[in-house]
Structure formats: structure tokens, C-alpha cells
Amino acid sequence: GAVVSQHPSWVICKSGTSVKIECRSLDFQATTMFWYRQFPKQSLMLMATSNEGSKATYEQGVEKDKFLINHASLTLSTLTVTSAHPEDSSFYICSARPGSNYGYTFGSGTRLTIV
Amino acid sequence: DAKTTQPPSMDCAEGRAANLPCNHSTISGNEYVYWYRQIHSQGPQYIIHGLKNNETNEMASLIITEDRKSSTLILPHATLRDTAVYYCIVRDNNAGNMLTFGGGTRLMVKP
Numbered sequence: 001g002a003v004v005s006q007h008p009s010w011v012i013c014k015s016g017t018s019v020k021i022e023c024r025s026l027d028f029q030a031t032t033m034f035w036y037r038q039f040p041k042q043s044l045m046l047m048a049t050s051n052e053g054s055k056a057t058y059e060q061g062v063e064k065d066k067f068l069i070n071h072a073s074l075t076l077s078t079l080t081v082t083s084a085h086p087e088d089s090s091f092y093i094c095s096a097r098p099g100s101n102y103g104y105t106f107g108s109g110t111r112l113t114i115v
Numbered sequence: 116d117a118k119t120t121q122p123p124s125m126d127c128a129e130g131r132a133a134n135l136p137c138n139h140s141t142i143s144g145n146e147y148v149y150w151y152r153q154i155h156s157q158g159p160q161y162i163i164h165g166l167k168n169n170e171t172n173e174m175a176s177l178i179i180t181e182d183r184k185s186s187t188l189i190l191p192h193a194t195l196r197d198t199a200v201y202y203c204i205v206r207d208n209n210a211g212n213m214l215t216f217g218g219g220t221r222l223m224v225k226p
Contacts, residue, residue, distance in 0.1 A: 006158070034213040043202075044159070044216040093158045095214070103149065104214055106158035 002028050002098050006107030013084055013114055021079045021110045023050075023094030029074035030096035034104075035067075038091040047092075050077040084114045119203045124221040127197075133190040135220050137203030140184040146207050148179060149214070150188045152199040159202065159216075162188065193224045 003026040013019050023033055031052045036044040048069055049057040056069035066088075068080040077096075081088055093109045120138040127133040139148065147166050151159040163170055163177045165186075170177045176189040190197055202219040 004158075036216075043218055044153075046213050046215065049213060091156070095158075103161040103164060105161065106151075109156070109158045111156065 002096075002102060002105040004094060004096055004105045004107045006094055006110055008110060009108060010111040011113070013112070015085050015114055016083055018080055018082045019084055019112060021081075021092055021094075021112075023077045023079070023096070023107055025075045025096050025098075025105075028096075028098035030077075030098070031074060033071060033077040033094055033096040035069065035077075035079050036093045036095065038093060038109075044093060048079075050079075052077075081112065084112070086114045088112065089114045119205055119217050121201075121203055121217065121220045123218060124223070126223050126225055127190075127193045129195060129224055129226050130192055133193040133197065133222060133224070135188040135190075135201050135203075135222065136185065137188070138185045139203070139205045142183050142205050143207070146205045148177065148183075148186050149204045149206065150175070150177065151202045151204065151214075151216075152197075153202065153219070154196075154199040162201075193222075195224050195226065198222060198224045 005024045007022045033050040035047045037047050038044045046059050047062045050069045050071040052071045058064045071077040091109050094107045095104050097104045147164050149164040150162040153159045162174050165177045179186045200219040200221050202216050204214050
């Protein structure tokens with residue numbers, strides 16, 4: 001079945017640094033990938049839609065200059081949290097699917113902690 | 116996508132069937148019902164989906180009412196590892212857009 005790999009699974013960084021999270025579709029190509037954020041005891045909230053070869057689409061309230069998304073190939077999307085602060089600490093999850101006849105597959109998530 | 120309503124939490128005894136309800140009274144004709152679950156600190160996992168017929172796979176069964184305004188996910192023999200948050204989502208399969216998650220049901224399977 002379709003597999004989405006996310007890396008790293010957890011990261012702890014100092015406030016002010018930038019952190020890159022990778023999302024790879026291992027056995028299919030994905031022109032679109034989705035990035036979600038989940039705070040403790042809350043549901044997943046869509047942050048942005050990553051489009052291969054073009055700019056990402058951000059949801060209302062998500063700062064595009066803070067959460068940089070690059071989708072340079074059909075199997076890789078990256079999310080970079082720039083100048084991270086403690087309030088950016090969260091669980092970040094990516095998702096993709098092989099085509100419209102398939103269900104969405106999610107990565108295992110990245111636990112980001114800013115200290 | 117149509118909005119869904121699920122109970123915030125449920126308990127189930129290990130080995131018994133877990134029946135998780137979902138209301139989606141505003142569902143349109145071309146929207147599918149999807150179920151995902153999220154075990155603590157992991158990404159969501161696909162369980163099953165259907166349009167109007169009942170569906171069954173190795174994980175669960177999905178029962179959709181005739182008017183399609185509600186559905187029930189059935190885990191026939193719940194185990195402790197089934198403890199998770201279960202999300203019911205309805206969407207148009209051809210919309211090409213993301214999944215929108217509601218609050219889900221936190222299922223606790225107890226020994």
C-alpha cells in the first residue's frame with residue numbers, strides 16, 4: 001500500500017532556530033501533499049497544501065513566511081519552521097494519496113519542541 | 116465537505132464489539148464516508164470508507180443508513196490496541212482536496 005515517510009519523528013530545538021521536516025511518498029508520486037498541525041488534546045488542523053512545482057496554499061491564519069513549504073519533486077515535500085518559538089511546539093503531520101481513487105495516507109508525525 | 120457529529124468518548128470492554136456512531140445529516144450524494152483512527156502520538160491510520168453500501172475489511176465494518184445521514188463503524192472484537200481517537204469524515208472523492216478532521220471519538224478499550 002501507499003507509504004508516506006516523515007522525518008524526523010521528534011526534534012528539540014532552541015528558540016530562534018529553524019527546523020526542517022521532510023515528508024516523502026515512498027511508493028507513489030504525489031503532486032499534492034498536505035501539512036497538518038495538532039496541539040495536545042486537539043484535532044488535526046490543516047496548515048497548508050503543498051503543490052509540486054508551484055507555491056503552497058496556506059490556510060487562513062497560517063504565516064507563509066514562518067512556515068516555508070517546498071515541494072521540489074513528486075516524492076518530497078519539506079516544511080521549514082523558521083525562527084521557531086515555544087508556541088510553535090506541536091505535532092506536525094503530512095499526508096498524501098496516489099490518486100483520487102485511493103485513501104489518504106499519513107506520515108507518522110513529527111513532535112517539535114522548542115525550548 | 117459535510118459536517119459530522121461524533122460522541123467525544125466511548126468505552127468498550129476488551130473482546131466485545133465497539134460500535135462508533137457518526138451523524139452526517141447534510142451529506143450530499145457524491146460524498147463518501149471515511150473513517151480514520153489516531154493512536155496516541157502517531158499519524159492517522161485509514162480504516163475504511165464507503166458511499167452507500169455497507170463495507171467490511173480486515174479491520175472493521177461500516178454500516179451506512181439507507182438515507183445516508185448516519186453511519187456506524189464496528190470493530191467486531193476490540194483489543195487494547197484499538198484504543199485511539201476515531202474520526203468520521205465525509206468528503207467528495209473527486210474534490211481533490213484535503214481531509215477535514217472534526218473532534219472524533221476517543222475510544223477506550225478496557226480489560
